[in-house]
Structure formats: structure tokens, C-alpha cells
Amino acid sequence: MKRIGHTYKEEEMINRTRFDLSTLVPTLSAVLALLVHLLVPNSPRYTLKPLPYFTILLAGVIAVTLVLAALSLFSQRVRERYAFKSWFIAAFLLLLNLLNIATLKLMLLPVIYFPNPDRILKVFADDWAFILKCLGYSLRLLVTGYAIGALAGMTTGILVGWSRKWSYWVNPLIKVIGPIPSTAWVPIALVSFPTTFAASAFLIALAVWFPTTVLTSSGISNVQNSYFEVSSTLGAKVIHKIFKVALPAAAPSIFVGIFNGTGASFITLMTAEMMGVKYGIGWYINWQKDMLSYANVYAGLIVIALTFSLIITLLFRVRDRILVWQKGVIKW
Amino acid sequence: MVERLTGEIRAENLRKEFIRPDGQTVVAINDVNVAIKAGEFISLIGPSGCGKSTFLRLVAGLARPDGGFLLLDGVPITGPGYERGLVFQDPTLFPWLTVFENIAFGLKVRSTYHDKKQEVQDMIRLVGLEGFEKAYPHQLSGGMAQRAALARALVNHPKVLLLDEPFGALDAFTRMNMQDELLRIWQERGTTMIMVTHDVDEAIYLSDRIIVMSPRPAKIECIINVEMGRPRGRDLPDFLRLRARILQILDFAGKREEIQYYL
Ligand SMILES: Nc1ncnc2c1ncn2[C@@H]1O[C@H](COP(=O)(O)OP(=O)(O)OP(=O)(O)O)[C@@H](O)[C@H]1O
Ligand SMILES: [Mg+2]
Numbered sequence: 001m002k003r004i005g006h007t008y009k010e011e012e013m014i015n016r017t018r019f020d021l022s023t024l025v026p027t028l029s030a031v032l033a034l035l036v037h038l039l040v041p042n043s044p045r046y047t048l049k050p051l052p053y054f055t056i057l058l059a060g061v062i063a064v065t066l067v068l069a070a071l072s073l074f075s076q077r078v079r080e081r082y083a084f085k086s087w088f089i090a091a092f093l094l095l096l097n098l099l100n101i102a103t104l105k106l107m108l109l110p111v112i113y114f115p116n117p118d119r120i121l122k123v124f125a126d127d128w129a130f131i132l133k134c135l136g137y138s139l140r141l142l143v144t145g146y147a148i149g150a151l152a153g154m155t156t157g158i159l160v161g162w163s164r165k166w167s168y169w170v171n172p173l174i175k176v177i178g179p180i181p182s183t184a185w186v187p188i189a190l191v192s193f194p195t196t197f198a199a200s201a202f203l204i205a206l207a208v209w210f211p212t213t214v215l216t217s218s219g220i221s222n223v224q225n226s227y228f229e230v231s232s233t234l235g236a237k238v239i240h241k242i243f244k245v246a247l248p249a250a251a252p253s254i255f256v257g258i259f260n261g262t263g264a265s266f267i268t269l270m271t272a273e274m275m276g277v278k279y280g281i282g283w284y285i286n287w288q289k290d291m292l293s294y295a296n297v298y299a300g301l302i303v304i305a306l307t308f309s310l311i312i313t314l315l316f317r318v319r320d321r322i323l324v325w326q327k328g329v330i331k332w
Numbered sequence: 333m334v335e336r337l338t339g340e341i342r343a344e345n346l347r348k349e350f351i352r353p354d355g356q357t358v359v360a361i362n363d364v365n366v367a368i369k370a371g372e373f374i375s376l377i378g379p380s381g382c383g384k385s386t387f388l389r390l391v392a393g394l395a396r397p398d399g400g401f402l403l404l405d406g407v408p409i410t411g412p413g414y415e416r417g418l419v420f421q422d423p424t425l426f427p428w429l430t431v432f433e434n435i436a437f438g439l440k441v442r443s444t445y446h447d448k449k450q451e452v453q454d455m456i457r458l459v460g461l462e463g464f465e466k467a468y469p470h471q472l473s474g475g476m477a478q479r480a481a482l483a484r485a486l487v488n489h490p491k492v493l494l495l496d497e498p499f500g501a502l503d504a505f506t507r508m509n510m511q512d513e514l515l516r517i518w519q520e521r522g523t524t525m526i527m528v529t530h531d532v533d534e535a536i537y538l539s540d541r542i543i544v545m546s547p548r549p550a551k552i553e554c555i556i557n558v559e560m561g562r563p564r565g566r567d568l569p570d571f572l573r574l575r576a577r578i579l580q581i582l583d584f585a586g587k588r589e590e591i592q593y594y595l
Contacts, residue, residue, distance in 0.1 A: 224424075226420065226422070226424045227424065227426060229394050229412070229420075229424075230418075230420065230424050230426075231426075231437070231441070232393075232394070232411075232412040233392050233393075233394070233412045233413075233414070233416065233417060233418040233485075234414055234417070234437055234438035234441065234484065234485070234488060235413065235414030235438055235441050235442045235488065236437075236441040237441070240441040244437070244440075244441065245426070248426070248428040248429075249426075249427075249428065251428065324468070325427055325428045325429070325430075325468045325469075325470070326427075327468075327470075
């Protein structure tokens with residue numbers, strides 16, 4: 001016997017297997033870009049040899065988006081997440097398409113400074129090993145300076161936030177030295193350190209040190225006194241009050257400092273590399289700019305954007321891990 | 333039955349003042365004399381703002397007296413220590429630690445955690461928080477947080493346990509259960525208990541002696557011996573008579589304060 005209408009559960013089953021049109025939008029956008037790229041002739045003023053990279057990229061994108069669309073038919077989770085992002089992905093592909101039209105097909109922009117997507121992709125294809133090497137150099141410098149700066153910042157922050165004596169002697173120093181952008185120290189750092197690597201690591205450390213110190217110390221001096229009181233009636237000594245009460249209670253503030261320091265460290269890294277450190281991604285960009293190889297400059301920029309946003313994402317993950325206890329509390 | 337006979341508190345001419353922001357001096361405790369025997373269960377009862385919490389803070393060593401003496405087993409109290417546990421009026425659990433970690437805090441800072449891990453679990457069971465070991469304080473109700481704070485103080489086996497309205501946020505049923513649990517622990521351990529409460533019934537049900545305090549500056553209005561065996565029926569004639577008497581004393585003390593205001 002057939003019933004008319006569906007129960008709530010049946011409705012849900014139907015929803016579950018339903019196909020979502022949004023999941024095809026990225027594929028359509030990529031197909032459109034590919035058709036334009038293949039069918040519209042290049043600008044007659046464009047005399048360089050045609051390259052296969054943009055075609056390959058788009059073909060790859062089409063394949064991947066088709067796989068995702070297919071998976072979306074079976075998994076509700078994939079479908080919801082992919083459908084949600086699909087319009088953004090499609091718009092991004094459309095932007096690439098327009099860029100390709102503006103540069104390669106119509107040559108609306110000066111060709112030296114605004115290379116077409118094919119030429120930028122060619123840099124990755126030809127120069128990837130060297131770019132990776134440069135990235136490695138950059139990361140080594142960044143991590144060295146960053147680690148020193150963050151540790152030093154937390155240490156001075158704890159001392160200043162905890163002890164009156166330290167605060168008396170060190171606070172004025174922080175107030176005067178801290179706000180100087182660390183890049184302003186470049187001339188002094190370059191002559192004070194044996195190598196430019198050491199000088200740059202110092203500058204990055206300085207850039208991270210200042211916000212970390214300030215926010216660690218303010219975080220610690222703002223910890224509710226009652227936490228210290230409770231801990232002392234439970235038998236905590238000074239060392240426990242610092243490391244088991246003050247530090248975790250100040251952690252949200254410390255993270256704000258570390259995040260500020262991260263931004264400052266990126267700026268300092270790029271400046272240092274453009275001013276004298278050999279190798280590194282900033283150095284690469286600067287060097288290619290001098291040679292008027294703007295395709296390489298863009299490739300470098302793309303690598304930087306991806307790397308830095310990856311670092312920030314990782315930091316956010318770490319923070320969310322450490323500050324789980326804050327869930328539900330309003331976050332900045 | 334009683335394990336230890338230490339944990340005696342003596343106050344002689346105890347005085348505590350605060351300086352208000354406007355520069356005026358507030359006398360929170362004035363000339364308090366009391367001897368609390370080891371293993372005794374004492375309730376402090378009195379109008380709001382009279383200095384009950386201040387007295388507990390003095391015993392805990394979180395505040396210094398401005399006059400007189402305060403002795404634990406004959407030795408002046410100079411600072412906080414785990415042998416005088418304090419359950420605050422506000423639970424003040426550490427928000428970055430789970431319930432389990434909060435309760436284990438005292439054992440960990442005293443490096444006795446490894447030998448006494450089981451004790452933490454026992455305390456959690458005692459206060460009825462099984463299943464919430466991994467919860468963070470913001471996930472607890474007010475009453476649960478208070479029970480966790482009680483467990484956190486108990487796990488240290490203090491000689492003196494200072495309780496500042498520990499059951500204030502509990503419903504009547506849980507409150508009665510917790511009162512019985514507290515009595516059981518008290519009888520088992522022989523801990524000296526000093527409990528602030530606004531609940532006259534609770535004071536009578538639990539205490540050996542009830543200290544009734546007068547409005548600010550807190551003086552001891554009177555000390556009442558509760559001469560009843562335990563467990564105490566809350567509807568026995570003795571109970572009700574005592575209750576009426578305490579309410580009358582509190583009422584009278586309040587009236588006198590009013591008269592002072594009018595003078
Ligand atoms: N740190 C402080 N600084 C200034 N004044 C204080 C301080 N602590 C307490 N007081 C004052 O001392 C008096 C007694 O306060 P206390 O907290 O001991 O009262 P209480 O009896 O516990 O009241 P309640 O029953 O409302 O908790 C109050 O008038 C209060 O304003
Ligand atoms: Mg109080």
C-alpha cells in the first residue's frame with residue numbers, strides 16, 4: 001500500500017541523495033575558461049611561442065572539480081561543504097579567465113609587468129627547484145628569528161608582568177625600544193652581526209619580541225587575584241603560581257601578542273631579504289624584478305601568499321588547541 | 333573515629349580594618365575572641381557584609397590581622413597553606429583546567445599526585461560529578477562548579493576546612509545530600525570545619541556550635557551550643573526551638589543596627 005506524503009525521515013532520505021546544482025558551477029567556469037583560451041585567438045601583437053601550461057592547469061581543475069561533484073552525489077558532508085565553496089571557486093576561475101583575456105587575448109596591459117597566466121605557470125614548471133630552495137632559506141631564517149623572539153618575549157613578559165622590580169627596570173626600555181619598527185634597525189644590525197643571516201634573525205626576533213612581551217606582561221598582570229589566592233590555599237608555591245596559574249590564565253593575551261608578532265616577522269623577513277640577505281624568497285623577487293622578469297616576481301608572490309597563509313592557519317589551529325577551555329567564551 | 337586532633341583555631345582580640353577608596357577606615361572585624369577546638373564543626377551566621385568572609389580569609393592567611401592574634405594549634409598564622417583549605421563564596425575554578433585537573437591541582441603542586449591519583453576520582457564520585465571529569469568549568473552549572481570547588485579543597489585533606497556558603501547555589505535536595513556527605517567526611521577525618529552560611533537550618537543541622545555575628549563591625553553576638561545527637565531531624569521540637577531562638581537573635585541584632593542608624 002502506498003502512502004501519500006512523506007514522513008520527516010523519508011524526507012531526509014530524499015534530501016540526502018539529492019543532487020545540488022551548485023556543485024557543477026566550478027566545472028562550468030573552468031570549461032568556459034578553457035574554451036576561451038583554446039578558441040579565442042591570441043592578440044596579434046603577442047609574438048611569443050604559445051605555451052601549454054594554462055591548458056594543463058584548466059584540464060586538471062576540470063578533472064578535480066568533476067571528481068568532487070561526483071563525490072557530492074554520494075556524501076552529504078562533501079556535498080554541503082563543496083556546494084558552499086563552489087561559487088567562490090567558480091568566481092576565482094572566472095577571474096583567471098578574465099586575466100587571461102586581458103593579458104594574452106587582448107593585451108590590454110603592458111606585457112612586461114603583467115605577464116599572462118601561461119608565463120607565470122611556466123616559471124613554476126621551469127624554476128620550481130630553485131624557488132623551493134629559496135623558500136627553504138626563508139623559512140630557516142623565519143623560524144630561527146621567530147622562535148628566539150617568541151621565547152624571549154614570553155620570558156620578559158612573564159618577568160615584567162610578575163615582578164615589580166623587573167617591571168621598574170625593563171618597562172621603560174620596552175616602551176622606548178619596542179615601538180621602533182624592527183626594520184629601522186637594519187643599518188645597525190648589519191654592522192653589529194658577523195653574518196647577514198644573524199643580523200636578519202635578530203631583526204625578526206626583535207619584531208616578534210615586542211608584541212609578545214607587551215601582551216604577555218599585560219595578560220599576566222590582569223589575571224584575577226582570586227586565582228592566585230585559591231592556588232595558594234591549595235599549596236601552590238611561587239613557581240606554580242607563575243607556570244600553572246599566571247601563564248595559562250594569560251594565554252589568550254599571549255596569543256594576541258604572538259599573532260601580532262607573526263605579521264611583523266613576515267614584514268621584517270621580506271625587508272631583510274630585499275636588503276641584503278642572500279637567497280630567500282624575498283631576495284628572489286627583488287632579483288627577478290631587477291631583471292624585469294615579472295612572471296618570476298608573480299610566482300614568488302604566489303609562493304609567499306600560500307606559505308604565509310599556511311603558517312597563520314597552523315598558528316590558529318595551535319591556538320584553538322591550547323585555548324579549548326575558552327570555547328563558548330567570546331573570542332577576539 | 334577521629335584521626336587527628338590538630339586543627340585548633342584561636343582568635344584573641346582579632347581586628348581587621350579596610351581603607352575605603354575615599355580614605356575612610358572600615359572596621360570589618362572588631363575584637364573577636366573565640367577558641368575553636370580541633371575537629372569541631374562551627375557555623376558562622378550573621379547579616380550580609382558583617383565580616384564573615386573576612387574572618388575566613390584571615391584564618392586562611394590571605395589577609396593579615398590589624399590587631400590581636402590568630403593561632404593555628406598555638407602557632408600564629410602568617411600566610412596561606414594547604415592545611416587550611418578554603419572553599420570560596422564564588423567557586424573560582426581555574427577555567428583552563430578540566431574538572432579533574434582542577435580537583436587534582438592541590439595534589440599536583442604538592443607533588444603527591446602520583447600516589448593519590450585514585451583520591452581525585454573518589455572525590456569526583458563523592459560530589460557527584462562522575463562523567464564530568466573532562467568538562468571545563470564554563471560547561472558546569474553553578475551548583476556543579478561549587479561541588480567541584482569543594483572536592484578541590486577536600487582532596488588535600490586539610491586540618492581546617494573553611495567553607496564560605498558552599499551550598500548556596502544548590503537546590504534543596506542536592507543541598508541536603510551534600511550536607512550529609514560533608515558530615516560523613518567530617519566524622520571520618522576529624523577535620524575542623526568553619527562554615528559561613530545564611531541558612532539557619534543548615535547551621536543547626538551541621539554544627540557543634542553556631543557563632544552568631546553582629547552587623548558591622550563584626551563582633552560575636554553570641555555562641556550557641558547545639559546539644560543534639562546526630563543525625564538531627566529537621567522537624568524535632570529541639571531543632572525548631574533553636575531555630576526560633578537564632579532567628580530572634582539575628583532579628584534583634586538587625587534592629588539594634590537600625591536604631592544605631594537613627595541615632
Ligand atoms: N578588600 C576589601 N577592601 C575594602 N573593604 C573590604 C574588603 N573586603 C571586605 N571589605 C569590607 O568588609 C566588610 C565585610 O565584608 P565580608 O566580605 O567579610 O562580609 P560577609 O559577612 O562575608 O558578607 P556576605 O554575607 O554578603 O558575603 C564589608 O563592609 C566590605 O565592604
Ligand atoms: Mg561573604
